[in-house]
Amino acid sequence: IFVHYHLVLQPCLCLSPEHSRLKMRVAVLEESVKSSEVECKASRETVLRLVAELDQERRKAASSVAALDSLKVVYTQLKRVKQTLTERLEASKRVIEAARRESHCLENQVEELERRIQEAESKLQAFLETLVGLLEKRCEDVILPTERDSLPEVEMRLCCVSEKLSEQTELHHIAQQRAQLAEQQVQDLRGRLQCLEAELLTADMHCDRLQHSKQDYEEFLEQLSKTMKVEDFDIDLDFEMKLKFILSRAEQLVRQEGTALVESKSLTYSLQRKLKSQKEQIESKGLHIQLLRKKVSELEEEKKTRSALAAEQNDAQLQAARLQKKLECLQSELKATKLSNTELKAQLSHTSELKVEGRRVSFFFQLVDFRMLVSQTLGLDATALALPNYEIIKLLETLLHGHCHRHHLHHHANIPRHYSTHQRPHLQQVQELSDGSNLYVTTCRSHET
16 A cells, blocks of 8 residues: 555655646746736726727817807808998998988088078168158158169069079978988988998907907817827818818827727737647646646545544554453452342331331321220210220111211201201211221221232
8 A cells, every 4th residue: 555655655755847838838928928917907998998088089070160160150140240331331331421421411502592582581671761761751752763664673583582482482392301311311321330240240249259259279189189199280281171181180099999999809819829728737737736636635535434444443443452451341240239239228128117117007096096086075084994895886877877867857858957956966076987997097098018
């Protein structure tokens, strides 16, 4: 067995350095696999983060492009509105200028007409004064030929002046109406001018806001280009060209991340295959080592069982010697116990005889006590020992017969019977005697048992 044990143990000892070397190699491979898993996990996280950032940037770029397009549309609309407003403003300015010139001409005409009216009125007043002076003269009938000849001419002139005056008043009235219309048009044009100025102000403010939002968007594009490392394009490029350049850079980054993700996946797959092959080799070598360990453990168990059997045999021999000594001691103790048992049996027989004798004595005393109780119940002298027992029994029988006869009469007739005073205690004594007889019988039965 020991030779077989050494033969099995020698290859195990030879395999132990190889096993330790394999263990170290497995530990190194596990560390490398762990590090590669950590790197793969980190690369996966970075790829996912970059993809998320790229999607976010794409969404931002799309939203910014949409916002830029909407801003462009709004800007063009505002430009058109501004152009129309400026055209309307210039037209209103021209209309206002023409209205001003027309109102100025009308004012001049009104002033001229007023001046002419004043001159005609002054001439008419002078003519009337001269006419009144001529009419107030006393020599009304005497008219000079010159004045008589000049009268129709004056009348004609007066008619002409009155016609001119009526025409001038009509013209003055028309001029006043036109002046009022012109003033109303001026006021309307002023109101429209104020409205157009307010619209122009709002359009300028909106243009300023658009310019500010455009500057913010350009700053955002610059920051986006810096984050995406797009620093090669020219500053003088158009806005749309910048957007196209940034989108192409984003697509390039997406392609690079996709290729990096594919490479990382292929690397992780190859590492997993290597890890699987290494694990299979480790498992096969582990199974071989387990078989060798099982053989070694079986040999060690066999050796232990043999040593345990030898130790148990020695223990059994010692135990047998101890038991032999204990048997001798027990045999001597058995002899002593047998002797003591015989002595105890003799003592037990003597004690049983004493118990029987004591029972007899106690029974005798009980009989004596019963006889004294019965005699006392019957009213006899208990101290007179010469009184025979048959007389006591006979007296008891007579008392019992009398008691039975009275009981029978009591059941057939409900008339109470009167006893003498010397017979009443005897009835009580008979009852006590019957109770005592029952007690005697029970005590006798207990003694017999």
